[in-house]
Amino acid sequence: MSQEAQPMTDPGQEKQTLKFYFTPRQALAGELDQKNPHAKDSTFQPEVVEALGERFGDTITGVTEYASEHTVFVEKSAIVDVCRHLKEEMGYTYLSEMGTIDRFTEEDRFEVYYSLVNMQTQKRLRIKVRVDEEDPVVPSVVGVFRSANWHEREAWDMMGIRFEGHPDLRRMFMPEDFEYHPARKEFPTLGIPGSLPLPPLVSDGKLTLDPFPRAHGELPED
Amino acid sequence: MTVSTIPDTAPIANTATPDESVFTFWPRHNAAIYKALEDKHIHVEVDDDPLESRMILNLGPQHPATHGVLRCVIRLDGETIESCLLDIGYLHRGVEKLAEVKTFQEFMPYTDRMDYLQPYANNVAWCLAVEKLAGIEAPERAQWIRMMLCEIARIQAHLLWIGTMVMDAGALSVFLWTFKYREEIYNIMDEVAGARFTVSHSRIGGLATDISDEGMARIQAFVDEFEGQLEDWKKLLNRNRIWVDRNLGIGVLTADDVIELGFTGPNLRASGVNHDIRNFEPYLVYDLVDFDIPMRTEGDSLARYFVRVEEMVQSNRIIRQCLEHIPHVGGPIRVDDAKSTYASKDEVYYSMEGMIHDFMMTDTGVAPPKGAESYHAIEAAKGELGFHLISDGTGSPWRVKMNSPSFCNLQGLEYLIEGEMIADTVVLIGSIDPVMGDADK
Numbered sequence: 001m002s003q004e005a006q007p008m009t010d011p012g013q014e015k016q017t018l019k020f021y022f023t024p025r026q027a028l029a030g031e032l033d034q035k036n037p038h039a040k041d042s043t044f045q046p047e048v049v050e051a052l053g054e055r056f057g058d059t060i061t062g063v064t065e066y067a068s069e070h071t072v073f074v075e076k077s078a079i080v081d082v083c084r085h086l087k088e089e090m091g092y093t094y095l096s097e098m099g100t101i102d103r104f105t106e107e108d109r110f111e112v113y114y115s116l117v118n119m120q121t122q123k124r125l126r127i128k129v130r131v132d133e134e135d136p137v138v139p140s141v142v143g144v145f146r147s148a149n150w151h152e153r154e155a156w157d158m159m160g161i162r163f164e165g166h167p168d169l170r171r172m173f174m175p176e177d178f179e180y181h182p183a184r185k186e187f188p189t190l191g192i193p194g195s196l197p198l199p200p201l202v203s204d205g206k207l208t209l210d211p212f213p214r215a216h217g218e219l220p221e222d
Numbered sequence: 223m224t225v226s227t228i229p230d231t232a233p234i235a236n237t238a239t240p241d242e243s244v245f246t247f248w249p250r251h252n253a254a255i256y257k258a259l260e261d262k263h264i265h266v267e268v269d270d271d272p273l274e275s276r277m278i279l280n281l282g283p284q285h286p287a288t289h290g291v292l293r294c295v296i297r298l299d300g301e302t303i304e305s306c307l308l309d310i311g312y313l314h315r316g317v318e319k320l321a322e323v324k325t326f327q328e329f330m331p332y333t334d335r336m337d338y339l340q341p342y343a344n345n346v347a348w349c350l351a352v353e354k355l356a357g358i359e360a361p362e363r364a365q366w367i368r369m370m371l372c373e374i375a376r377i378q379a380h381l382l383w384i385g386t387m388v389m390d391a392g393a394l395s396v397f398l399w400t401f402k403y404r405e406e407i408y409n410i411m412d413e414v415a416g417a418r419f420t421v422s423h424s425r426i427g428g429l430a431t432d433i434s435d436e437g438m439a440r441i442q443a444f445v446d447e448f449e450g451q452l453e454d455w456k457k458l459l460n461r462n463r464i465w466v467d468r469n470l471g472i473g474v475l476t477a478d479d480v481i482e483l484g485f486t487g488p489n490l491r492a493s494g495v496n497h498d499i500r501n502f503e504p505y506l507v508y509d510l511v512d513f514d515i516p517m518r519t520e521g522d523s524l525a526r527y528f529v530r531v532e533e534m535v536q537s538n539r540i541i542r543q544c545l546e547h548i549p550h551v552g553g554p555i556r557v558d559d560a561k562s563t564y565a566s567k568d569e570v571y572y573s574m575e576g577m578i579h580d581f582m583m584t585d586t587g588v589a590p591p592k593g594a595e596s597y598h599a600i601e602a603a604k605g606e607l608g609f610h611l612i613s614d615g616t617g618s619p620w621r622v623k624m625n626s627p628s629f630c631n632l633q634g635l636e637y638l639i640e641g642e643m644i645a646d647t648v649v650l651i652g653s654i655d656p657v658m659g660d661a662d663k
Contacts, residue, residue, distance in 0.1 A: 036354060036357050036596075037353075037357065037358070037359035038350065038353060038354035038357075038359070038505070038596075038598060039354075040503040041503075042502060042503045043503075043597075064595075066593075066594055066595055066596060067354055067355075067357070067594075067596045069595075069596055069597065071595070093481050093482075094481045094484070094497075095484055096484075096486070096599075096606060096608075096625070097597070097606075097608060097610065097623075097625040099610055099623035099625070100623070101612060101621050101623070102621065113610075115597065115625075117497075117502075119481070119495065119496075119497055122502055124503075126597070145482075145484075146482050146483060146484075147482065147483055147484025147630065147633060147634075149633060150629065150630075150632075150633040154629075158318075171311075172310070172311065173310065173311030173314040173662060173663070174311060174314070175311075182316060182319055183318060183319060187319075189319060189320065189322070189323050
């Protein structure tokens with residue numbers, strides 16, 4: 001049996017007697033060749049991808065397709081220009097969705113994607129930007145799509161990506177006192193004890209502790 | 223009683239409120255009233271305001287008219303709203319984060335609780351998104367049943383909306399009538415899914431159980447009765463002087479505005495933008511049924527009312543077609559492949575392989591290919607509800623990003639509300655139809 005054929009072991013469990021073997025699946029057998037049963041015409045648009053490539057040249061760093069969905073990767077610095085071009089010249093006037101992805105342990109850790117809709121041609125296009133962990137700053141597209149405002153605030157709150165030029169980059173869901181960005185992979189699912197004090201029980205009392213220390217018997221001094 | 227007889231232990235009035243000594247008649251009582259008035263809605267005066275007509279009003283998060291825990295901080299000039307900020311997140315549970323430690327199927331009960339006015343549609347949205355990611359197609363019968371129940375869920379959501387909306391405008395009776403029909407829908411869901419509210423009936427690759435004859439009969443009875451009832455409500459409201467006056471010309475949005483501000487769903491269609499996911503990216507079997515997508519061009523609060531009421535009529539139409547069609551669609555209700563969905567209970571109880579597969583589905587579940595990334599949206603009652611999923615080749619998603627319609631609509635509300643009168647705030651919030659469970663994720 002060659003070295004490659006060995007099943008992978010979960011690194012954290014190497015010392016355990018009962019090992020848990022897992023095999024990340026590259027693809028379901030034969031699936032990627034078939035047409036996805038849920039593939040939509042609206043997301044498949046090679047012409048637009050080609051036109052963007054011609055217009056912007058090297059700032060388009062790649063194109064991927066899965067389930068007939070085209071994703072165009074754009075240089076971080078060019079995102080505003082690409083958005084403006086798509087909106088003003090190509091009719092993608094509606095920003096239907098925007099979000100962030102944490103590719104933990106990968107180079108260029110974060111991804112920000114924008115899903116734009118063209119109401120005339122009934123098409124949808126996703127463009128994507130990759131951001132480095134050291135400098136998680138992306139130019140804001142609020143100047144092009146006003147509806148990006150809250151989506152960018154959510155991205156800042158949840159993933160900690162700052163948007164340069166955003167008019168009002170406050171946190172979206174969490175209070176401003178909170179210091180972490182919970183959608184990041186290193187943030188524990190159970191939360192961080194003590195990170196979010198609760199209001200006092202009496203009007204001039206101290207801040208009360210959050211439920212974590214309280215569950216272990218630590219109570220405020222009052 | 224004179225002023226000097228008031229004991230020292232009496233609460234000292236705030237300097238901003240009149241002192242007790244000002245009053246010559248019932249001083250403590252009067253001072254207490256002014257203090258309570260001050261504390262009732264916290265407001266802050268702006269310095270250069272000689273007429274004292276500007277103030278900041280804090281509405282919510284615990285306010286019955288904000289449809290949940292929405293907090294509006296409004297700066298008023300007299301009765302006109304100068305600017306408005308919405309503060310959301312009071313119902314943030316972090317479901318996107320929780321999904322990362324669950325299998326795809328385990329996450330389904332969380333979707334029930336997101337837009338809690340139409341749990342069934344959320345289940346279907348989640349299942350379709352996962353099925354797209356993994357390349358699974360549910361059998362035809364499952365798709366028809368899903369579509370029918372999604373339309374019932376749309377009626378369910380719109381029923382609550384019309385009840386609370388009319389209640390916001392001052393009439394309580396419609397609320398009681400619509401809740402009678404929501405109760406009927408709970409009974410239908412009880413029969414079909416086994417739960418009245420948080421149904422979790424859909425499964426990745428199909429449905430949990432087939433629909434019973436009793437379930438079909440209940441839906442038929444509901445549709446027959448509801449149609450006439452809806453006509454009665456239209457008679458009550460469409461030309462009702464008070465209702466029309468409260469809504470006509472309030473919160474007007476042009477077609478450019480709604481696209482610019484990212485509105486979705488009925489709010490978009492009430493301003494003359496013909497965008498409906500059922501038409502834009504047909505999912506399930508919506509391309510096989512006959513229905514219209516209602517649209518208005520006025521863009522005011524009344525137009526949004528008309529669009530939603532007409533949507534209920536169209537949903538009824540779709541349900542009727544499903545009721546006719548479903549008995550003729552045979553076949554299974556789940557994919558006959560134990561690698562991509564749960565095996566049937568017969569197989570689980572009577573065969574070893576079935577039981578092994580049942581354990582494997584519960585333990586690991588569907589594993590889409592590594593690096594797969596897809597987005598699937600449905601047209602929920604509030605608008606485009608989509609899930610952006612990324613797989614790392616294991617049984618749980620690497621990242622879930624939910625595109626919730628209420629979040630997008632609330633963002634627009636912040637601008638829509640500015641320039642309107644304070645008395646219309648509640649009507650405007652109602653006409654946008656937010657659900658905080660959906661917006662706060």
